[in-house]
Amino acid sequence: MKSYIFGYARVSTEQQNLDRQLDALNKYGVDIIFNEKMTGTKRNRPELTKMLDRITEGDTVVVESLSRLGRSTKDLIELVELFNQKNVHLVSLKEQIDTSTPTGKFLFTLMSAISQFERDVIAERTREGLRSARARGRTGGRPKMNQNSIKKAIKLYNTQQYSIKEIEELTRVKKSTLYRYIKDSEN
Numbered sequence: 001m002k003s004y005i006f007g008y009a010r011v012s013t014e015q016q017n018l019d020r021q022l023d024a025l026n027k028y029g030v031d032i033i034f035n036e037k038m039t040g041t042k043r044n045r046p047e048l049t050k051m052l053d054r055i056t057e058g059d060t061v062v063v064e065s066l067s068r069l070g071r072s073t074k075d076l077i078e079l080v081e082l083f084n085q086k087n088v089h090l091v092s093l094k095e096q097i098d099t100s101t102p103t104g105k106f107l108f109t110l111m112s113a114i115s116q117f118e119r120d121v122i123a124e125r126t127r128e129g130l131r132s133a134r135a136r137g138r139t140g141g142r143p144k145m146n147q148n149s150i151k152k153a154i155k156l157y158n159t160q161q162y163s164i165k166e167i168e169e170l171t172r173v174k175k176s177t178l179y180r181y182i183k184d185s186e187n
Contacts, residue, residue: 003058006051007033010068021064024093028062052079057087065094066108066115073116080108145177153178154185 007025009018014037025033032054036047048069055061061083063069069092070076080099083090089100090108098104133140153173156162164175 001056001058003060004032004055005030005060005062006055007035007062008048008051008069009033009035009064010045010048011037012039013037021068024064025062028091028093030062052082055083055086055088059086060089060091060100062091062093064092066092066097072119073113076115077109145173149173150177150181154181157182 005028007022007028007030009021009025011018011021016037018035018037022033022035034047034051036045038045051061061069066076069090070079080090082088083099089098091098091100092108095107097108099108130140149171150173153167153171156167156170157164157178162170164178167173167178168175
C-alpha cells in the first residue's frame with residue numbers, strides 16, 4: 001500500500017494568505033494539501049478532520065509550523081498521539097521536527113510545552129492589563145445596548161410582522177443580541 005505525504009495549512013482569517021505555507025508544503029513534496037481559513041481556536045476544522053479521516057499507517061503529515069496544526073499543547077499532543085496510534089509521522093518545517101525519529105519526538109514534546117507556556121504568559125499579561133484598566137475605571141468591551149431599543153426589538157419580534165433584518169434596521173439591535181434577550185426572557 002502506498003504511503004502519502006499530506007500537507008495541512010491554515011490561516012486565521014479570510015484576509016490572510018495561505019501562499020507562504022502552500023509554497024513550503026509544495027517545496028517539501030507533499031502529495032495532497034488540506035487547507036482552511038479559520039481560527040485555530042475552533043474545535044471543528046473541517047479540512048483537518050478530512051485529513052485525519054484519510055491518513056493511514058505509514059503516511060506523513062507536514063505542516064509549515066506547529067501553530068498551524070494545534071489549538072493548544074494538549075490539542076497538539078492529542079493529535080500526535082493519534083498519529084502515533086495510526087503509525088503516521090508528523091513533520092513541522094519551521095521547528096524542524098520529524099516524529100519519525102526519537103529526537104523528533106522529544107523535540108516535539110519540548111516545543112509544544114514551550115508554545116503553551118508562551119500562550120499562557122500572553123493570556124496572563126492580557127488579564128493583568130484588563131485588571132489594571134478596570135482599576136482605572138475603564139471597562140472595555142462593547143458599550144451596553146440601549147434597553148429601550150431592546151424592548152422595541154422584542155415587541156417587533158413578537159408581532160411576527162417583521163423580519164429579523166427589518167428589526168435590526170429599525171432598532172439597531174443585532175440579531176444575536178435580540179435572540180439572546182429573547183432566550184433570557186424565556187428562562
